[in-house]
Amino acid sequence: MVQITELVFRDGHQSVLATRLRTEDMLPIAKTVDEVGFFSVEVWGGATFDVCLRYLAEDPWERLRLFKQNMPNTPLQMLERAMNIVAYRNFPDDIVIKFIELAHKNGVDYFRIFDALNDLRNLKVPIEAAKKVGAHVQGALCYAISPVHTVEYYVEQFKELVKMGCDSLCIKDMAGIISPQRAYDIIKACKEEGIKVPIDLHSHATSGMADLAYIKACEAGVDIIDCCISPLAGGTGHPPTESIVAGLMDTPYDPGYDLQLLAKCRDYLQKVWEKYKHLHREQAMKVDPSVTVHQIPGGMLSNFVIQLEQFGAVDKYHEVLLETARVQKDFGWPPLVTPTSQIIGVQATLNVVFGRYKRVTKETKDYVKGMYGNPPAEISDEVKEMVLGPNWRDEVITCRPADLLEPMYKKTREEMASKGLPTTPEWIVSYALFPAQTEDFLRGRSKPEFTSQQLPLELGPGERRFKARLNGSEYDVVILKSKGG
Ligand code: CO
Numbered sequence: 001m002v003q004i005t006e007l008v009f010r011d012g013h014q015s016v017l018a019t020r021l022r023t024e025d026m027l028p029i030a031k032t033v034d035e036v037g038f039f040s041v042e043v044w045g046g047a048t049f050d051v052c053l054r055y056l057a058e059d060p061w062e063r064l065r066l067f068k069q070n071m072p073n074t075p076l077q078m079l080e081r082a083m084n085i086v087a088y089r090n091f092p093d094d095i096v097i098k099f100i101e102l103a104h105k106n107g108v109d110y111f112r113i114f115d116a117l118n119d120l121r122n123l124k125v126p127i128e129a130a131k132k133v134g135a136h137v138q139g140a141l142c143y144a145i146s147p148v149h150t151v152e153y154y155v156e157q158f159k160e161l162v163k164m165g166c167d168s169l170c171i172k173d174m175a176g177i178i179s180p181q182r183a184y185d186i187i188k189a190c191k192e193e194g195i196k197v198p199i200d201l202h203s204h205a206t207s208g209m210a211d212l213a214y215i216k217a218c219e220a221g222v223d224i225i226d227c228c229i230s231p232l233a234g235g236t237g238h239p240p241t242e243s244i245v246a247g248l249m250d251t252p253y254d255p256g257y258d259l260q261l262l263a264k265c266r267d268y269l270q271k272v273w274e275k276y277k278h279l280h281r282e283q284a285m286k287v288d289p290s291v292t293v294h295q296i297p298g299g300m301l302s303n304f305v306i307q308l309e310q311f312g313a314v315d316k317y318h319e320v321l322l323e324t325a326r327v328q329k330d331f332g333w334p335p336l337v338t339p340t341s342q343i344i345g346v347q348a349t350l351n352v353v354f355g356r357y358k359r360v361t362k363e364t365k366d367y368v369k370g371m372y373g374n375p376p377a378e379i380s381d382e383v384k385e386m387v388l389g390p391n392w393r394d395e396v397i398t399c400r401p402a403d404l405l406e407p408m409y410k411k412t413r414e415e416m417a418s419k420g421l422p423t424t425p426e427w428i429v430s431y432a433l434f435p436a437q438t439e440d441f442l443r444g445r446s447k448p449e450f451t452s453q454q455l456p457l458e459l460g461p462g463e464r465r466f467k468a469r470l471n472g473s474e475y476d477v478v479i480l481k482s483k484g485g
Pocket of ligand 1: 011173174202203204
């Protein structure tokens with residue numbers, strides 16, 4: 001039997017609706033999702049924390065507590081970006097540890113922890129913190145296509161993660177680029193090498209290969225696959241839960257979930273999907289198999305066009321694709337995911353427009369100095385000199401990047417107290433991560449982009465809105481005209 005991690009309340013809407021689902025639009029179906037019996041339901045972390053404060057004027061901690069109350073039977077999962085927590089730069093150990101304690105206290109049972117470079121030094125502190133509070137730790141490795149990201153590389157890194165205390169493991173293919181055979185080979189090798197903890201495959205539907213990869217992963221003995229209930233599945237999102245469950249029936253991998261219950265979830269989420277129609281992006285829902293040709297994730301390709309337009313050099317598109325592979329090699333083959341995909345994409349564009357490393361961004365310098373962590377392969381002295389200049393030896397660091405950071409918790413509390421802001425632990429760590437957004441929220445200055453009641457923002461001719469009762473609570477439902485064609 002294979003189990004499923006359900007993603008609709010986090011990665012699902014982060015991938016296809018710009019992370020904008022409001023808590024009140026998710027809660028009405030939470031109890032039904034809870035009844036399905038998923039391995040876990042991802043509800044928190046990633047971009048949701050930032051978006052709650054920045055765009056929704058919502059308390060992310062309250063969201064977590066509400067999910068917990070409404071889903072008492074299913075382990076709740078968060079995506080934790082190692083030393084970046086739920087933000088975009090490194091934080092000191094004290095903030096990371098405190099954040100994890102509080103996340104657990106407010107409702108997170110499973111922590112999926114990853115680092116963009118797969119630098120295990122960056123995973124050590126969050127893994128230890130989550131173990132210490134008694135949570136389940138899932139150690140995740142980003143999937144990449146490169147000469148160093150071999151089957152052996154993943155097996156060895158996963159073995160290390162087991163030694164570090166992980167209760168399960170995850171191949172995190174955030175760009176949706178893993179091929180079915182590759183998924184099979186990695187999982188099979190892990191099992192043959194005696195890795196006993198459950199293994200999860202997380203992929204995205206972007207390239208159109210994910211469903212096939214999941215089937216091959218099942219054949220290799222995968223324990224968990226990540227899916228999203230159908231109205232929010234597909235495209236840059238994930239394989240649809242109901243289709244995968246139905247598709248695995250009569251096989252040894254059948255998760256045995258109730259399709260009627262899943263249909264109930266689908267019916268509700270279809271209304272939510274229609275309600276958020278102002279966020280629909282046709283491009284995001286299209287299959288983009290370009291990665292099968294040049295191994296660069298689709299998201300990066302559209303950025304290249306935008307960047308080249310700024311320099312009036314759209315005709316250099318093909319050169320930038322070739323240069324991207326060279327820069328990725330120069331940089332020690334980091335996975336092409338946030339933030340490395342942006343750093344490499346911008347640098348490759350600059351190299352093509354102005355000459356190789358004639359112009360270098362601050363991010364490129366920080367990366368080559370080691371401020372993000374160790375890349376999978378060494379960066380050559382030659383590249384370090386091109387990027388950092390002749391005195392590069394004085395600038396590179398060899399320690400764990402967070403070792404250079406001063407503790408922050410106490411200072412943050414003092415700063416908040418001096419401003420008259422409430423100093424509960426939850427708000428202290430929120431302020432450490434996102435000071436401006438947290439202060440605005442606490443002072444009641446945050447403005448939501450839209451409220452649930454205002455959605456959809458505009459109704460077309462013949463479309464209407466009415467009140468309905470769903471799962472015991474009254475709910476705004478919108479009937480849209482079906483789109484033609
Ligand atoms: Co994902």
